[in-house]
Amino acid sequence: MKIMSVVGARPQFVKLAPIAHAIIAAGHEHVIVHTGQHYDPMLSDVFFRDLGIPEPDAHLGVGSGSHGVQTGAMLAQMDEVLERFQPDCVLVYGDTNSTLAAAVSAVKLHFPVAHLEAGLRSFNRAMPEEHNRVLTDHAADLCLAPTEVAMQHLATEGLAERSVLVGDVMTDVLFQVRDRVLAGDAPNPLADLDAPDGYYVATIHRAENTNDPERLAEVVASLSAADRPVVLLAHPRVRAKAEEHGIALDSGNLVTRDPLAYPELIAAVLGSAGVVTDSGGLQKEAFLLRVPCTTVRHETEWVETVGLGWNVLANTPDEITAALTRPAPADTDAAPYGDGHAAEAAVATIVERIG
Numbered sequence: 078m079k080i081m082s083v084v085g086a087r088p089q090f091v092k093l094a095p096i097a098h099a100i101i102a103a104g105h106e107h108v109i110v111h112t113g114q115h116y117d118p119m120l121s122d123v124f125f126r127d128l129g130i131p132e133p134d135a136h137l138g139v140g141s142g143s144h145g146v147q148t149g150a151m152l153a154q155m156d157e158v159l160e161r162f163q164p165d166c167v168l169v170y171g172d173t174n175s176t177l178a179a180a181v182s183a184v185k186l187h188f189p190v191a192h193l194e195a196g197l198r199s200f201n202r203a204m205p206e207e208h209n210r211v212l213t214d215h216a217a218d219l220c221l222a223p224t225e226v227a228m229q230h231l232a233t234e235g236l237a238e239r240s241v242l243v244g245d246v247m248t249d250v251l252f253q254v255r256d257r258v259l260a261g262d263a264p265n266p267l268a269d270l271d272a273p274d275g276y277y278v279a280t281i282h283r284a285e286n287t288n289d290p291e292r293l294a295e296v297v298a299s300l301s302a303a304d305r306p307v308v309l310l311a312h313p314r315v316r317a318k319a320e321e322h323g324i325a326l327d328s329g330n331l332v333t334r335d336p337l338a339y340p341e342l343i344a345a346v347l348g349s350a351g352v353v354t355d356s357g358g359l360q361k362e363a364f365l366l367r368v369p370c371t372t373v374r375h376e377t378e379w380v381e382t383v384g385l386g387w388n389v390l391a392n393t394p395d396e397i398t399a400a401l402t403r404p405a406p407a408d409t410d411a412a413p414y415g416d417g418h419a420a421e422a423a424v425a426t427i428v429e430r431i432g
């Protein structure tokens with residue numbers, strides 16, 4: 078069977094890694110298309126290198142732009158790519174503009190579509206990712222869900238028959254990389270910090286926290302007043318928005334560094350006192366590493382992390398301070414994100430349902 082993966086943004090490269098290995102291990106053909114949504118080497122190339130992902134077979138080079146311009150540039154090129162490779166299935170990942178563009182172009186040309194990480198919902202209709210998720214699930218022929226909660230959302234929307242619970246592929250890659258880090262493969266890149274009482278790892282990049290100057294200023298002020306150093310691994314979006322709004326990111330206890338490669342990120346989180354983020358993936362990675370997480374959002378798709386006490390939603394400065402300094406959560410052996418073999422299950426399901 079010939080499976081085409083379409084990816085374009087950082088979290089998708091992480092999910093692609095275990096899938097790429099599982100497709101080859103199962104003896105199938107894999108075509109990788111990179112839309113070029115993320116093009117900075119630290120957001121793209123290092124993930125292919127460190128996670129052993131084969132070079133893309135096609136690169137669309139779309140780059141940045143408004144949602145319509147970026148999504149449209151992908152759509153305009155996908156027809157030719159699909160016609161050229163003639164895949165038996167187009168696999169799309171997560172919730173970015175690359176996900177939606179690939180799903181729409183494939184269904185229109187009658188190529189079967191499978192959506193990995195289907196069924197996640199924030200129920201916040203202002204989020205671009207929420208539009209992408211809902212539209213992609215409803216376009217897809219096969220919804221590969223990471224959790225029971227995601228399966229329930231799909232059933233509520235009438236998609237139960239085309240949905241299968243396969244587990245979370247980010248767990249697969251996280252466990253492998255964690256073991257490499259613990260074996261000494263990737264030293265903690267933040268070990269040089271002057272932080273005798275430890276540090277927090279932060280990432281902030283979502284539109285809802287960066288587009289509005291007042292909101293970004295409030296988040297920056299909260300982090301700069303933290304009780305220990307906060308290392309903001311600055312996504313290009315937060316740097317660009319801070320400059321546009323005239324906000325200094327490095328202030329008080331807040332220090333910026335460039336984004337990290339995946340093994341170094343895991344080493345940094347493992348060595349930290351906590352994580353502060355608006356990323357989806359990092360909330361879950363913190364939980365899987367049993368590092369307390371504070372999520373600077375009003376809702377989360379990964380509700381299990383909150384229910385188990387390892388993640389707290391915090392928005393105002395007072396809420397963020399209280400969440401950062403809260404007592405350590407009770408330990409748990411709950412495994413809502415699977416056992417690290419989701420990629421094999423996803424590939425087997427694609428072959429069974431579509432192959």
Ligand code: UD1
Nearest residue numbers: 086087088114115116117120141172173174205206313314
């Ligand atoms: C995208 C996804 C988001 C995901 C995130 C992970 C959408 C709508 N959003 O957000 O779901 O969590 O990726 O990082 O698809 N930029 C660069 N270099 C790059 C990429 C982006 O400088 O390599 C800058 C550009 O100024 C661009 C901005 O970042 O305008 C935003 O990039 P974009 O692709 O629109 O979305 P992200 O914010 O990265």
